[in-house]
Amino acid sequence: MGFYDTTNLYPDSSIGYLVKVCNQLGMAHLDRAFADEGLSAVHWSALISIHFGRAPTCAALARDLAHDKGAMTRMIDTLEQKGLVRRLRNDDDRRVIQLSLTPEGEAATLRCRDRVIACWNEWLTGWTHDEITTLIAQLQRLRATLETAAPCAA
Amino acid sequence: MGFYDTTNLYPDSSIGYLVKVCNQLGMAHLDRAFADEGLSAVHWSALISIHFGRAPTCAALARDLAHDKGAMTRMIDTLEQKGLVRRLRNDDDRRVIQLSLTPEGEAATLRCRDRVIACWNEWLTGWTHDEITTLIAQLQRLRATLETAAPCAA
DNA sequence: TGGCAATCATTGCATCGGCAGTCAATACCC
DNA sequence: GGGTATTGACTGCCGATGCAATGATTGCCA
Numbered sequence: 001m002g003f004y005d006t007t008n009l010y011p012d013s014s015i016g017y018l019v020k021v022c023n024q025l026g027m028a029h030l031d032r033a034f035a036d037e038g039l040s041a042v043h044w045s046a047l048i049s050i051h052f053g054r055a056p057t058c059a060a061l062a063r064d065l066a067h068d069k070g071a072m073t074r075m076i077d078t079l080e081q082k083g084l085v086r087r088l089r090n091d092d093d094r095r096v097i098q099l100s101l102t103p104e105g106e107a108a109t110l111r112c113r114d115r116v117i118a119c120w121n122e123w124l125t126g127w128t129h130d131e132i133t134t135l136i137a138q139l140q141r142l143r144a145t146l147e148t149a150a151p152c153a154a
Numbered sequence: 155m156g157f158y159d160t161t162n163l164y165p166d167s168s169i170g171y172l173v174k175v176c177n178q179l180g181m182a183h184l185d186r187a188f189a190d191e192g193l194s195a196v197h198w199s200a201l202i203s204i205h206f207g208r209a210p211t212c213a214a215l216a217r218d219l220a221h222d223k224g225a226m227t228r229m230i231d232t233l234e235q236k237g238l239v240r241r242l243r244n245d246d247d248r249r250v251i252q253l254s255l256t257p258e259g260e261a262a263t264l265r266c267r268d269r270v271i272a273c274w275n276e277w278l279t280g281w282t283h284d285e286i287t288t289l290i291a292q293l294q295r296l297r298a299t300l301e302t303a304a305p306c307a308a
Numbered sequence: 309t310g311g312c313a314a315t316c317a318t319t320g321c322a323t324c325g326g327c328a329g330t331c332a333a334t335a336c337c338c
Numbered sequence: 339g340g341g342t343a344t345t346g347a348c349t350g351c352c353g354a355t356g357c358a359a360t361g362a363t364t365g366c367c368a
Contacts, residue, residue: 002275003286009271011203011218015286016180016274018293020199023177024220025300026170031356033306042324045174049165059346064165066178068326073348075324095333095346117163119306120170121156123299131292132157132169138289139172145277146179152187152273185326196354213316225355227318232353249316249363 015142026123033115037108038082042067044116046075047084047109050099057096084108169296180277187269191262192236196221198270200229201238201263204253211250238262 004014011017030041039047045065046055055061062072076099079085084105088098101109124132158168165171184195193201199219200209209215216226230253233239238259242252255263278286 002271003278003281003283004271004274006267006271009267011199011206011208012294013290014270014274015278015290015293016184016270017199018290018297019173019177019180021220022293022296022300023173025297025303026173028220028356029300029303029306030170040324045165045171052165054165057346058348066175066182068324069346070327070348070350071325093334093346097347113163114160115306116168116170117156117158117160120158120168122306123296123303124157124169127157127295129157134288135292135296136167136169136172138285138292139169139176140166141281142176142277142289143172143179146176146183149179149183149277152183152269152276182326194354211316212318222354222356223316224318224320224357228354247316247364251317 029119030116033119034112037112039108039112043075043079044109044112046072046079047101047105048113050085050101051106051109056098058099061099079105183273184270187273188266191266193262193266197229197233198263198266200226200233201255201259202267204239204255205260205263210252212253213250215253233259 027041030044034041034044042065046061049055049061049064055064058072058076059069061067061076062069065072067075076085076087080087083102086100086102088100090096090098181195184198188195188198196219200215203209203215203218209218212226212230213223215221215230216223219226221229230239230241234241237256240254240256242254244250244252
């Protein structure tokens with residue numbers, strides 16, 4: 001019925017394995033690219049998410065990055081100590097703490113973004129526009145499925 | 155020149171972001187699917203790699219999974235304590251220690267594999283055969299690039 | 309043959325991540 | 339309005355990860 005069965009699930013043909021390895025390699029590359037900024041790739045992904053206003057709060061940020069909520073609190077602590085992120089209590093809903101970038105945070109985020117763009121353009125050398133947009137669309141589809149998926153049956 | 159520029163790098167259109175989120179969500183799902191086996195998704199990826207003979211040694215396993223070598227030693231420690239993996243010193247090259255699965259390790263690996271197959275078939279419901287093989291091919295291409303890529307310029 | 313570089317496994321150290329539980333504030337529902 | 343459920347931020351705990359350094363072994367090359 002499905003695509004995979006016990007005769008064709010090899011690492012090289014497994015989407016999960018490939019996604020995992022691509023993620024690890026890409027993040028490791030970016031970690032080094034950001035080293036002189038004192039930031040990690042995970043830090044930057046949080047900053048850029050705040051930059052685009054996708055995650056006004058700590059909990060939303062954790063959801064957006066599929067990250068642990070508790071760990072996110074501590075990550076914001078360090079980014080705040082570095083002077084890149086501000087916390088501001090919301091008066092309408094006093095549970096939430098609004099996150100925003102400081103001017104220094106904004107600047108660092110954009111500097112890192114430029115490096116990310118350079119890296120990806122280099123990695124995607126030789127790809128056609130269609131191939132790239134197809135990959136993006138398929139990953140978006142997969143993400144949507146994984147976000148709403150119930151715990152695996154069986 | 156490249157695909158990305160400062161006007162179109164949004165998280166939703168960023169391959170890096172999408173790969174990261176898909177990886178985190180997929181691994182979290184599998185972690186729960188393996189919970190009653192006492193294994194994590196990372197554990198299983200190591201076991202299945204040994205199962206297929208891609209990684210006879212600890213260092214090769216770390217490379218195959220894009221994982222840290224030191225952390226891999228400790229992971230093998232725990233898998234050995236669980237009785238799933240055996241270490242065997244190689245006599246030809248006395249630096250290396252051959253890894254192999256015990257019968258229990260083999261059995262647990264296959265049990266988990268069946269769950270992985272069930273999960274992915276569920277997640278890929280509605281995808282055509284071509285869409286899936288296209289995604290796999292593109293991820294393979296990306297992995298190959300990232301594996302051989304030099305540290306990012308700029 | 310002898311010395312240098314490379315590889316492998318391992319370990320210490322610092323940090324990070326996921327999980328569970330706490331407390332406060334809000335939303336929902338009868 | 340009152341009680342319950344939900345949400346958000348935070349913390350402690352444990353295990354895992356990345357990095358750097360070590361010791362042992364092998365390969366390479368003059």
